[in-house]
Amino acid sequence: MQSDKQLYEIFEVNPQWLFELTGRTSPGPCKFVSITLKAIERRSDGMLLPDLASKPITIAELQMYADSDVYQRTVIEMAMVQAEHPGRQVDGFIIFASRSLDSRTEPWTKVVASYYLDELLEQLSQHAPEHPLVAVFQPLMQTDRTILERDVARYYNQITEGVADERQRTRLHDVFVDWLLQRFSDRGMKGIEQMLIGQLPDLRDTQAGKELIALGEQKGREQGLEQGLEQGREQGELIGQICILQEFLGLEPTDARALAELSEEALAVRLADLRVQLQRR
Structure with a gap:
């Protein structure tokens, strides 16, 4: 599977996820950027550049396939980055898809930290x-x-x-x-x-769904409907399904409170229309 582009996209949008995943100390706000190292005309797709100049720059390699040169390449990139940022501390680490891909190239394992994505995700799934x-x-x-x-x-x-x-x-x-x-x-x-x-x-299992259902229940109370809570709950579930489908279809979302003003029948019609749009895609 292709993964390099997607991995960059994940951590570019939120670099802090790399620190949450690895357990490394975060330098605070930073950017995950792609740079060209002019001295060796090589592109590095994973440099963590902190906003504070006093914090270390980090080269992060995300290695999803076997590559016996990955340690040497990371060390070279670290040296080139430090040459371009005199006086800055430069760290480096590699996240391998699994332990079996780690070539453990000496002596560079003393300079570059290594992690294993499958093990990191297992640990993350245990505590978060x-x-x-x-x-x-x-x-x-x-x-x-x-x-x-x-x-x-x-x-x-x-x-x-x-x-x-x-x-x-x-x-x-x-x-x-x-x-x-x-x-x-x-x-x-x-x-x-x-x-x-x-x-x-089921919407009842999600926080957003619970909030939408609660909104429907509140409208039921306000309108003094007989069996207002139950009808409001059903209305809230319809609103939730509408919001989910609008997001999935890439449509501009309708404010949930505006939807709550509609009758259950009107909501059902809107939901049916969205399902038709999905079928036509």
């Missing part, structure tokens, strides 16, 4: 199971397609729930779907969409 990185990497790391297909909607929703920033959330969704398309190349985009929409988890 709802972390969005646990979800977004599943198409890359889960070897059983049946298990992946069964849980794919839950992972998509975990990204939605776990990332408040819209740009970061959109980036992770895009990477997640891109990797799904590679894993399920026989399904095509429509098949992936059906896989996600058809298996979306």
